[in-house]
Amino acid sequence: DADVTQTPRNRITKTGKRIMLECSQTKGHDRMYWYRQDPGLGLRLIYYSFDVKDINKGEISDGYSVSRQAQAKFSLSLESAIPNQTALYFCATSEGTEAFFGQGTRLTVV
Amino acid sequence: RKEVEQDPGPFNVPEGATVAFNCTYSNSASQSFFWYRQDCRKEPKLLMSVYSSGNEDGRFTAQLNRASQYISLLIRDSKLSDSATYLCVGSGYSTLTFGKGTMLLVSP
Numbered sequence: 001d002a003d004v005t006q007t008p009r010n011r012i013t014k015t016g017k018r019i020m021l022e023c024s025q026t027k028g029h030d031r032m033y034w035y036r037q038d039p040g041l042g043l044r045l046i047y048y049s050f051d052v053k054d055i056n057k058g059e060i061s062d063g064y065s066v067s068r069q070a071q072a073k074f075s076l077s078l079e080s081a082i083p084n085q086t087a088l089y090f091c092a093t094s095e096g097t098e099a100f101f102g103q104g105t106r107l108t109v110v
Numbered sequence: 111r112k113e114v115e116q117d118p119g120p121f122n123v124p125e126g127a128t129v130a131f132n133c134t135y136s137n138s139a140s141q142s143f144f145w146y147r148q149d150c151r152k153e154p155k156l157l158m159s160v161y162s163s164g165n166e167d168g169r170f171t172a173q174l175n176r177a178s179q180y181i182s183l184l185i186r187d188s189k190l191s192d193s194a195t196y197l198c199v200g201s202g203y204s205t206l207t208f209g210k211g212t213m214l215l216v217s218p
Contacts, residue, residue, distance in 0.1 A: 033205070040118075042210035043154070043197070050204075058205070090153060092206075097142060099199075099206055101153035 003027050006091050006102035013081050013109055021076045021105050023091030031094045032074040034058075034066060036087040037104075043090065049074055081109040116198050116209035123216055127188045131212045133181040133198030142201040143174055145183050147194045148211065154197055157183075188216045 004025045013019050034046040045058030047066040055066060065077045078085055086109045091102040116133045123129050143160040160172040160181050171184040181198055193216045198209040
């Protein structure tokens with residue numbers, strides 16, 4: 001089993017819909033991250049969390065929210081999806097050095 | 111200016127060639143540096159950490175120059191399987207900052 005699991009792996013949704021991307025990890029790490037990746041823009045940080053009581057905005061948090069339900073779980077929500085949120089989303093976890101990534105969620109907003 | 115900058119490439123090289131990637135960073139708060147490899151449509155995976163003293167892992171050599179805020183990755187004897195995007199990463203107290211990546215294409 002993967003150390004970091006993301007669900008769903010692919011999703012097509014309509015503009016205005018609420019969608020949640022889920023992430024769980026078995027590494028036992030406190031730090032978890034959500035990134036989005038767009039062609040030509042690289043990986044950009046959306047939100048990060050150092051523990052269940054600590055949530056921090058990243059570079060591009062507008063339009064997104066997160067929930068850290070447990071040390072192992074960190075979910076990302078799009079309250080009202082818009083087409084420019086079409087991207088590849090990665091969850092990651094670390095202990096401060098090496099980051100371990102999930103396999104990604106390819107989200108398309110139509 | 112983005113904190114970590116890389117030439118996006120692509121670098122097109124024949125098998126067996128030696129290729130070098132460079133990366134500059136502007137955030138002096140970044141304390142650790144890494145090279146990650148990302149295959150098309152897959153997640154990034156750690157290739158190697160980067161130290162001021164330089165470090166080598168088989169055909170791969172990484173070097174950090176803090177004075178110049180410069181990081182390098184050298185790949186010797188390139189293989190077809192080395193074709194990927196290589197991401198330069200800086201790690202500060204709170205987060206990892208990724209460069210946009212350099213694409214390498216190794217041809218027969």
